[in-house]
Amino acid sequence: MSVRPLDGPTPRQMNVPLVTAATLRQAGRHPVVPFRIALDDGRVATVKRLLRVLPGKRLVGEAEVGGQAVLAKFFIARRGCARHFEQEREGIAALAAQAIATPRLLGAGTLDGGHYLLTEFLDNAENLADCWQAALGAHPGDIGAALGVLSPALKTLGRMHARGLAQSDLHLGNFLRQRGVLYAIDGDAIRARRPGLSLGAGDALRNLAILLAQLPRDADARLPDLLADYHAGNPDISFDPALLRREVARVRSWRLRDYLAKTLRDCSLFHVEQRRDRFVSVVRHEAERLARVLADPDLFLAAGCLLKGGGSSTVARIDVSGRKLVIKRYNIKDTAHALSRFWRPSRAWHSWIEGHRLAFLGIATPQPLALIERRFGPLRGRAWLVAESCDGPHLLQHLDAGREPPPAEARALRELFAALHRERISHGDLKATNLLWNQGAVKLIDLDAMRQHASIAAHAKAWRKDRARLMRNWPEGCALRGWLEANVPPS
Missing domain, CATH: 3.30.200.20 (Phosphorylase Kinase; domain 1)
Structure with a gap:
């Protein structure tokens, strides 16, 4: 052509x-x-x-x-x-x-x-990242059924490695599928390290780990199947599975740190405005829609449907162009409180970071859309968080203390607590009112005390406190509390 x-x-x-x-x-x-x-x-x-x-x-x-x-x-x-x-x-x-x-x-x-x-120009080509998300949506809770979408990409990557090529910006969006053919794109990231000769095992392992680290952790259990697809393209190389798992974990940690840093700087995903009197970060594709809210959050807070008033925070549900959102203002109660908060990131800042942490890790929470902080030079004052509205009931309303959870709720609760425990995350205030049932998932809210712990011991201590707070929501001896005792990891 x-x-x-x-x-x-x-x-x-x-x-x-x-x-x-x-x-x-x-x-x-x-x-x-x-x-x-x-x-x-x-x-x-x-x-x-x-x-x-x-x-x-x-x-x-x-x-x-x-x-x-x-x-x-x-x-x-x-x-x-x-x-x-x-x-x-x-x-x-x-x-x-x-x-x-x-x-x-x-x-x-x-x-x-x-x-x-x-x-x-590949007309009507499908981005493999979109195909993967569609496959996950078509098979909720069954990642194995979606893994077939990845097979061509793993085979292609294996063939690249067998011919001495590596992809430094490796993600599913850099593969296009058209009429049964998978195309590798983004030549700027292709590195011809040993053209015509196989990459060394170390280089190949590190490059493969970049792709595997972007999959949900549920896929880790299917590593043998994923490696079988890779070896179909590169049969003459073998990896130590333990080394590969460690490298995948390292890349995942790096990707999370990199993403959270992006939530606080101007980039393709987030629009950030920083002045002496205020700091704003907003999801970029929401910036135009939320412009009036960002300009005067208290005006929208006052006009909204009040969900919580006074004290440490004020929360209201607001309507923006027919879309329900929640705005939360973290109040400064008095001069002493102001002096104690001046030098620290606001609770809205922490909630913003932790909401995006959960979303990145695939843990259900209402999507955080915007952070606003009032500033006095380097000092911080009142702050606001804007997020998607979650209309579902909290667990005190939704679950019957005299019965075990229904099957869908039981699965969602097990998945939530397993994910939090695996990622060493503590909530800090695990009341049943901070757990909402919505669209087949249990969503966490009120994240300003949440932490991801580097230390196993620190996480175990915080987890025991979270677990005890959760159990106190229901009386001892009831069926629901008994089920939670058996299904929430103990430490």
């Missing part, structure tokens, strides 16, 4: 603005599409929609060149764009040279102030 040169722009294209790399840099996160951009060979690419934007650095989009649909990547950073352009081109070439399916390179060159690269 080749790109046919244009004889000239059509009348429709003449109405599309012609931009430069400098224009795209200045547009930041929001370049206006469609746009046209001149290529160094005299052709013009018309970009119809953007698929990814790294502000001021790189854009990826569906484009048309010479009447043909292409995937266009524009490298526009003031510094370093030539290096990333070359890495992308070399990565695509390395995949093709080792017979790993990847979209064909159709063109590459310079822009006015940047570089471009055109590859085959």
Whole structure:
């Protein structure tokens, strides 16, 4: 397939603005599409929609060149764009040279102030990350039934390793599936360490662990099946399962730390605003919808349906464009309380971090959407947390003390406490009113005292306190408390 040169722009294209790399840099996160951009060979690419934007650095989009649909990547950073352009081109070439399916390179060159690269556009291709999530949704509670989706990716990765290639940004989103063929993409992250020769066992193990660390922990029990798929592509290598498990655990810990750091800085996932008088972090795709709430959270709090008033916090359910949310203000009770809180992260800050920790670990909690802190330079004052509303009843309302939980609730409770125990997480105030039954899951709320412990001993001590607090919700000798005693890990 080749790109046919244009004889000239059509009348429709003449109405599309012609931009430069400098224009795209200045547009930041929001370049206006469609746009046209001149290529160094005299052709013009018309970009119809953007698929990814790294502000001021790189854009990826569906484009048309010479009447043909292409995937266009524009490298526009003031510094370093030539290096990333070359890495992308070399990565695509390395995949093709080792017979790993990847979209064909159709063109590459310079822009006015940047570089471009055109590859085959895989129409109606499925992102493997989306396929995996759909498979999990179709088989709730049965991860084994979803693992078949991963088999082609593991085989492809095995083949890459057998041919001396590694993927430094390894995730399911870097595989596309079209008409039964799996394509590896993102040449910029391909490293040809030993072209044509197998990677060493250590390099292969570390690279494989990056992919496995992104799967739910339930998948760890299926490691033999996952390795069988990998060995189908790379049969001449073997791993020590204990070493692989340790490396997967290390990568998981690193990924969690990296994600939590992102919740507090401006990036593709979160919009962060920091001034002398306030700090705001909001899930980026929610920023526009929540703009008025962020500007005056107390106005919405006062107009909402009050759920809890006075004392240490005020909580209300609010309506934003027809969507139910909850806003919680962490109050400053008096001067002494203010002085004790000035130098520490607010309780809203802790709840924000811990809510995202739980979500990252796959533990059910209402999604935290925004954090707002009033600041006085380095000092912190009143703070607010905005989260999704969870309309389900708490467990004191939902469960009958005289009976064991129904099957769905029993499964959800076992999964919740097993996950918390496995991750060494203590809640700090495990009242039944902080456990909500909603959409087939038990969701944790009120997270400002939650902690993930590095020490087994520290976690065991905190866990015993949590467990005892949970049991006190129901009288001794009742059927529900007996079931909890038997099913909640003791320490």
